[in-house]
Amino acid sequence: MASPNRMHQISAGPTYIQLESKMMQKSKRNVLAALMIAAGVVLCSAGAQAADKLVLGFAQVGAESEWRTANTESVKSSAKEAGVELKFSDAQQKQENQIKAIRSYIAQKVDVIAFSPVVESGWEPVLREAKAAKIPVILTDRAVKVSDDSLYTSFIGSDFLEEGRRGGRWLADHYKGVTGPIAIAELQGTVGSAPAIDRHNGLIEVIKSDDRFKIIASQSGDFTRAGGKQVMEAFLKSHAKEINVVYAHNDDMAIGAIQAIEEAGLKPGKDIIVVSFDATKGGFQAMMAGKMNVSVECSPLLGPQLMETAKLVAAGKPVPKRIVTKETVYPMETAAAAFPSRKY
């Protein structure tokens, strides 16, 4: 019984080798054919660069806010315009999903990887994998903490610390000549995320020298409306009638907080000053209704800059390590005038 089996195994050896060599020949032929077709395309399109489309793998955080949705939209549409083949993934706000997506881009050998890190830390191993595979990485919108800066090529995005300072300066300006104390309730973003850390630090930087301001409550609303509303409801009860200012790390949480303030029978924008970030459509609507006092812009429209940088990186040209997006501050008085030109 055993011998025929062994016979079969022995005879199988050469067959595999033959098969393999046949496949190799076939694949060589395929490569040749592909090269010829590619050459033909290049010739036909008379120098158009479409022959070798740049492949960009983009690992998005999720769709947690209107801001993020606008960001996704900007990346997708500018990729189409720039003729970049975009591989897009949505990590649903989980770092493990993002790491998985980046690994799959490395396996697919894309030309450039871009991603918005959901949190600052824990990226070192996967970035090393990308570096080992010689795939350049561009960070968008949020930074990472790594010991070795060469692990990423460039970081395109807002300066959250500066945004925080702007929010703080607006407050200092708004309360000019007013004697304190001014109690601030802070709605933080996702714990550990760069905007949450920097918008908090930016505010602290401005108000620490001014002892009228005091943060009396601070809690994470996870950048969502439901989170902002629930936290604000609790704040309004535990610090009844004390809160002067809500400092929300994004518009969605501010909108949630505004609902909670209204349900408590207070007037947001008047009884409680609402300072927010991002300047999304929802934020603008709240400002036009007089319920939000200021929204510090944080532009999600960084798709065009990303495509431009990706092309330069892929072509081996030098790019700046830090590219800051252009942004401004929108107090509610300017909201109505600026609203029609807003894209997100």
Add this chain to the structure above:
Amino acid sequence: MNQTSNTGGMRARGAALARHPLFLPLLALVALLLLNRAFNPHFFQIVNQDGHWFGSLIDILNRASPLALVALGMTPVIATRGVDVSVGAVVAISAATAAVLIGGQMHIVNGVETYASNVPMSVAILAALGVGLLCGLWNGTLVAWVGMQPIIATLILMVAGRGIAQLLTAGQIVTIYYQPYFYLGAGYLFGLPFAVYLVAAVLGLLWWLMKHTALGLFITAIGINPVASGFAGIKARTITLCVYAFCGLSAGLAGLLISSNVKSADGNNAGLLMELDAILAVTLGGTSLGGGHFSLIGTLIGALIIQTLTYTTYSIGVPPEANLVVKAIVVFVVCVTQSDVVKKLVIRERMTLEGGR
């Protein structure tokens, strides 16, 4: 003589009370509420404002409503020795369905904001509930007729459901602008949040079905031994299907409340991890995951404990980084004190104490 027998009787009554299955969950809830009171003197204060009651306790009731609905639907499922891990996803699907159907646009006509819904609100609500029921029937069919293990059968919808919700909303957060819809999750009836009445209605319906029909008996029989219950003439399959269908329906109702309360539907985050909170609420309430025994009131208390805990971390100023750890510790303590091993230990301790006297 008379006095001693009296105190003895009282002690016995006290011991019986302490042994009541709902004693520990209630104790945990009261302890949490008192902890809040210690940090915030106005905690128990409820004032009438604009014709409705307003205060921390009302907030907790209102916020706990969606979770209570989901957990009440989950209770009979767990009593049949099953589980439904898809409820969070069903919440997201139902919220997305309602939001997309109602949607509504804001038109600014001469500076006045006016709102219109895409389809009549009743149609949207029925559709969302229908979708929830459909999800429940799907789970029930997989469990009762296909014979899959409940956790696997419902895992399918848990994973796929969030995808369906995102497809419905096209990956966006759909904002609802149609005012009357907000009544469901944020409106008040006779001074109390409308959502509380919905929970009471569902609880009442379940209570009646379980106590005044044989359904409660059938469900526990299936949970104790599905095969034997079949031999005893119980239509185990039909009842199992109905139990899952009801669970889907109540998750659908919870989805309506959530989307109405925050005036938007978020396919990614609505009802995220709610299945775990619901299972936790059911277990905190003293229902065993082994099936065959359940307590509806216990589930309600469990849901209130979870919401109070969340509220506590916000109001006493637990740093955001430490929130989940604090929650885990409280849940751990409540669960451990409810375990049979600890209960036996306590009883033995008491017996040796009384014996030594």
